[in-house]
Amino acid sequence: MAPDGYIMQSIRDILNTYECEYIEDYKKIWIKAKIKNRDDLLRVAKEIKSNGLKSISTLSPTDFVADNIMEINYFFEDLKTKRNLWLKVDTPRDEESCEIESLSLLYPSALWHEREAYSMFGVRFLNHLDLRDIIKSEDFRGKYPFRKDFDWEAHSKEDVANVQTIVDAFKQEQNSNEVNLDKDSSETILNWGPTHPASGPIRLKVHCDGEDIIGIDPDIGYVWRALEHLIEKKDFLGAIVVVERLCFMDNINSMTGYALAVEEIAGVEITPFAKLLRSLLGEIGRVSSHFMGLGMFFNNMGLHTLAMWNMDIREFFLDFLESYSGARIATAAVEAGGVRYPLDIATLDELQKALDKFDDTIGDIDTIFVKNPTMSLRAKDVGNISYDEVIEFGLSGIVARASGVKTDIRIDEPYDAYGELDLDYITKTKGSAKDRFEMLFLEIKQSVEIIKILKEKIELGIESKEFDPLKDHLVKVPKKLPAGEALSRVEWARGEVLIHLVTQAKATNPYRIKLRAPSFNHTMMLDYLLKGKSLSDIPLIFGSLYICQGDLDR
Amino acid sequence: MIDTIIEAFVFPGVLYVLIWTVALYWFFRKFMASLHKRVGPHFNGIGGSYQTLFDLSKLLTKESITPTGVNPYLFSMMPLLALIIAMLPSAFIPWSDGFVVIDSDYGLLALVVLISIEPFLLFLTGFGSNNKYSFLGGIRVLTQAISMETAFLLSALSPALLFGTLNLTSIADQSSWISFIILLPAFIIYFIALLGILEQPPFNIPDAEQEIVYGFYTEYSGTNYFLLQLAKFAEFMAIFAGATTLFLGAFKGLFFDSYFWFFIKMILVAMIMMTIRASTPRITMAQMLEFSWRYMVPLSLLNIAWVLVMRSFI
Numbered sequence: 110m111a112p113d114g115y116i117m118q119s120i121r122d123i124l125n126t127y128e129c130e131y132i133e134d135y136k137k138i139w140i141k142a143k144i145k146n147r148d149d150l151l152r153v154a155k156e157i158k159s160n161g162l163k164s165i166s167t168l169s170p171t172d173f174v175a176d177n178i179m180e181i182n183y184f185f186e187d188l189k190t191k192r193n194l195w196l197k198v199d200t201p202r203d204e205e206s207c208e209i210e211s212l213s214l215l216y217p218s219a220l221w222h223e224r225e226a227y228s229m230f231g232v233r234f235l236n237h238l239d240l241r242d243i244i245k246s247e248d249f250r251g252k253y254p255f256r257k258d259f260d261w262e263a264h265s266k267e268d269v270a271n272v273q274t275i276v277d278a279f280k281q282e283q284n285s286n287e288v289n290l291d292k293d294s295s296e297t298i299l300n301w302g303p304t305h306p307a308s309g310p311i312r313l314k315v316h317c318d319g320e321d322i323i324g325i326d327p328d329i330g331y332v333w334r335a336l337e338h339l340i341e342k343k344d345f346l347g348a349i350v351v352v353e354r355l356c357f358m359d360n361i362n363s364m365t366g367y368a369l370a371v372e373e374i375a376g377v378e379i380t381p382f383a384k385l386l387r388s389l390l391g392e393i394g395r396v397s398s399h400f401m402g403l404g405m406f407f408n409n410m411g412l413h414t415l416a417m418w419n420m421d422i423r424e425f426f427l428d429f430l431e432s433y434s435g436a437r438i439a440t441a442a443v444e445a446g447g448v449r450y451p452l453d454i455a456t457l458d459e460l461q462k463a464l465d466k467f468d469d470t471i472g473d474i475d476t477i478f479v480k481n482p483t484m485s486l487r488a489k490d491v492g493n494i495s496y497d498e499v500i501e502f503g504l505s506g507i508v509a510r511a512s513g514v515k516t517d518i519r520i521d522e523p524y525d526a527y528g529e530l531d532l533d534y535i536t537k538t539k540g541s542a543k544d545r546f547e548m549l550f551l552e553i554k555q556s557v558e559i560i561k562i563l564k565e566k567i568e569l570g571i572e573s574k575e576f577d578p579l580k581d582h583l584v585k586v587p588k589k590l591p592a593g594e595a596l597s598r599v600e601w602a603r604g605e606v607l608i609h610l611v612t613q614a615k616a617t618n619p620y621r622i623k624l625r626a627p628s629f630n631h632t633m634m635l636d637y638l639l640k641g642k643s644l645s646d647i648p649l650i651f652g653s654l655y656i657c658q659g660d661l662d663r
Numbered sequence: 664m665i666d667t668i669i670e671a672f673v674f675p676g677v678l679y680v681l682i683w684t685v686a687l688y689w690f691f692r693k694f695m696a697s698l699h700k701r702v703g704p705h706f707n708g709i710g711g712s713y714q715t716l717f718d719l720s721k722l723l724t725k726e727s728i729t730p731t732g733v734n735p736y737l738f739s740m741m742p743l744l745a746l747i748i749a750m751l752p753s754a755f756i757p758w759s760d761g762f763v764v765i766d767s768d769y770g771l772l773a774l775v776v777l778i779s780i781e782p783f784l785l786f787l788t789g790f791g792s793n794n795k796y797s798f799l800g801g802i803r804v805l806t807q808a809i810s811m812e813t814a815f816l817l818s819a820l821s822p823a824l825l826f827g828t829l830n831l832t833s834i835a836d837q838s839s840w841i842s843f844i845i846l847l848p849a850f851i852i853y854f855i856a857l858l859g860i861l862e863q864p865p866f867n868i869p870d871a872e873q874e875i876v877y878g879f880y881t882e883y884s885g886t887n888y889f890l891l892q893l894a895k896f897a898e899f900m901a902i903f904a905g906a907t908t909l910f911l912g913a914f915k916g917l918f919f920d921s922y923f924w925f926f927i928k929m930i931l932v933a934m935i936m937m938t939i940r941a942s943t944p945r946i947t948m949a950q951m952l953e954f955s956w957r958y959m960v961p962l963s964l965l966n967i968a969w970v971l972v973m974r975s976f977i
Contacts, residue, residue: 297795299795299796305876306872306873306876306877307872307873307874319799319802320799320948407944408873409873410873410944410945411864411867411871411872411873411944411945412864412941412942412943412944412945413699414698414699414941414942417699417700417701418699418700421700477942481942481943481944483865483943483944483946484944486946486950487944487945487946487947487950643947643948643949644799644874644875645868645871645874645945645947645948646947647874648873648874
């Protein structure tokens with residue numbers, strides 16, 4: 110569903126009034142441009158926003174040490190008409206003058222992404238409301254770990270001192286936790302996490318008055334692994350095991366996104382069979398992730414039955430992944446050039462078992478849990494996100510679709526075999542916690558339908574000798590890639606994953622990769638959604654946003 | 664003398680409560696497991712039946728941590744007091760034909776009062792823990808107890824109104840199929856209020872793990888936690904036994920009257936409770952309050968009227 114040329118042209122018209130190094134078309138629905146003068150950025154952004162590109166997906170600085178520039182990539186999106194703009198702007202890279210105007214007042218979705226760029230690259234954003242460190246641990250304070258000249262080895266030599274810094278910071282935080290509060294009020298701070306039965310490794314600093322919430326300050330970074338840095342240290346093939354660790358629940362689609370980016374730089378087209386199999390695996394990843402999401406939602410209301418039932422079904426899907434790749438969770442099954450393993454046709458029987466199990470049990474889940482009156486009583490009116498807020502905060506995936514925003518990368522910018530399928534947007538209107546829960550359920554059903562179609566296509570293709578499952582799964586991708594830059598987007602289980610990959614000439618490993626993961630934006634919403642609610646709503650709304658700390662911290 | 668000692672330490676005293684706790688704990692786990700499509704305890708003993716014994720003995724041997732800044736007497740006394748008070752009602756229950764430890768004319772009153780004291784003790788455990796979660800939990804216990812006990816007491820009193828006595832033995836003696844049907848609405852209200860008082864879903868608000876980290880349990884560990892768990896299961900027993908005595912005809916059964924039927928009826932109530940537990944999520948405090956005061960209390964008053972009307976017919 111590509112937008113027509115006329116409205117794409119309107120973006121060009123805006124850019125033409127500014128000094129640009131280049132403006133070019135990129136893929137079907139992107140315009141790629143670089144503005145010369147960084148002082149123009151705010152004005153460009155203002156006009157772009159009034160043109161309809163109302164969300165920033167992410168921003169990604171690239172550190173070119175040799176040229177002494179820090180190139181900042183902004184990815185603007187218009188979720189309504191599916192037009193996108195990839196805007197670049199240079200700043201000097203030395204720490205004193207590495208600064209740029211903040212877009213967070215125009216684009217709330219950039220709030221945390223700018224904080225991240227500040228923490229990792231030391232880009233100072235002028236007029237940002239809340240430019241604190243995020244994600245990185247206290248021993249990196251004042252250091253910018255993703256800069257190319259950052260010495261990781263020297264840093265890790267000081268491990269004992271680093272741990273001490275973290276401990277000291279923790280103790281200081283603990284001592285000062287309530288000091289700044291008004292002594293006469295009944296306001297207090299509750300720490301919801303990081304070792305909380307429902308939180309996972311995230312800490313919400315909940316300012317509350319008895320049961321009423323005054324405000325929430327999420328403290329993230331408890332599972333920060335510096336994935337983007339780890340990928341830059343690996344070769345192009347080895348990087349997939351890092352990419353898939355974005356989140357264990359749906360690891361396949363993130364690998365697909367990475368593979369798409371590498372293929373684009375290498376100029377490789379994969380076989381139709383590999384495309385089908387990738388999509389098939391991706392949908393299985395989505396199903397197994399959504400099953401956990403459904404279970405978590407009820408777990409957070411103190412009911413564990415659904416999670417147990419879902420695990421029962423999910424195991425069958427994992428059985429297929431195991432018989433295909435040898436691993437149940439971290440499959441490492443998708444690489445640039447196709448998929449990693451040939452397909453033994455007998456393993457499809459394993460998949461059939463899973464599909465049968467699904468058809469047998471999904472009815473019970475529908476009647477007992479999806480139509481559960483008590484759940485409905487609790488969740489139908491809390492955590493409402495409106496259509497405009499989705500666009501403003503750049504939300505994606507089920508959270509966006511539950512509010513009626515028609516966005517789904519599988520349809521907007523089809524990749525792999527999704528172009529051949531006739532997919533429909535599944536949406537709800539109200540955007541409540543209950544709607545998001547039902548979205549998960551409906552999408553599982555949709556994904557299973559897709560799996561059935563893809564499975565049939567694969568079987569037919571093999572029968573008619575159209576492709577050979579033992580040979581067609583992989584085309585060769587050179588180990589050394591040319592200098593280039595690629596952008597790929599995939600619809601991950603939790604939403605849009607955007608991967609920005611930069612390589613240098615004769616590279617054996619990525620120069621810079623940016624993984625944009627949806628939970629980052631969704632966690633931003635917590636304070637907004639929970640203000641004025643009661644403590645009982647924290648786990649419910651947190652669960653309904655379908656947040657995974659793996660992709661939150663990376 | 665010997666009789667008293669046996670009654671205090673064997674049946675229906677300490678040993679009985681211990682065995683009941685172990686057995687019911689195991690039964691809850693197994694029953695819940697089958698609803699969850701799991702196996703449950705499996706390896707130790709027949710059907711994993713020793714597992715609970717091991718778990719409880721493990722708790723006894725673990726360090727009992729008293730947090731700094733709490734009143735140690737309040738902190739450690741409350742679990743013990745909670746257990747003792749939870750065990751007392753079984754002295755008033757007619758367990759089988761002619762077997763009741765204290766055959767009091769005010770048995771029902773004693774039962775109801777002893778059951779109602781329990782939440783206040785739990786509130787004090789939360790209050791004495793010097794922990795924000797526990798304190799919130801304690802307040803929630805109190806709020807829930809106040810709103811649920813009105814309906815609980817009113818429904819528990821309806822058999823007394825129907826039969827004109829507070830003596831539990833004579834209530835059990837006079838019960839029949841007709842009285843069961845008349846008291847059915849009261850039983851339903853009693854059962855719902857029971858879920859609230861025992862903090863079972865959908866009313867497990869005071870010890871909501873996902874919200875306030877088990878509330879008043881948060882700081883308890885080792886022996887103190889063991890005592891609190893024991894108190895909880897003794898409380899289960901008291902309330903199930905209360906339901907059985909008041910509404911389900913106590914030890915009366917098909918073909919013969921004995922403790923066997925009493926036990927079966929208690930387990931039946933437990934099973935219904937577990938099934939609700941396996942299929943209903945938690946509601947919020949505000950919803951509980953609304954439910955209790957807008958529906959439960961008026962209905963229990965109406966129920967009293969219904970019982971009084973029916974009384975003139977039998």
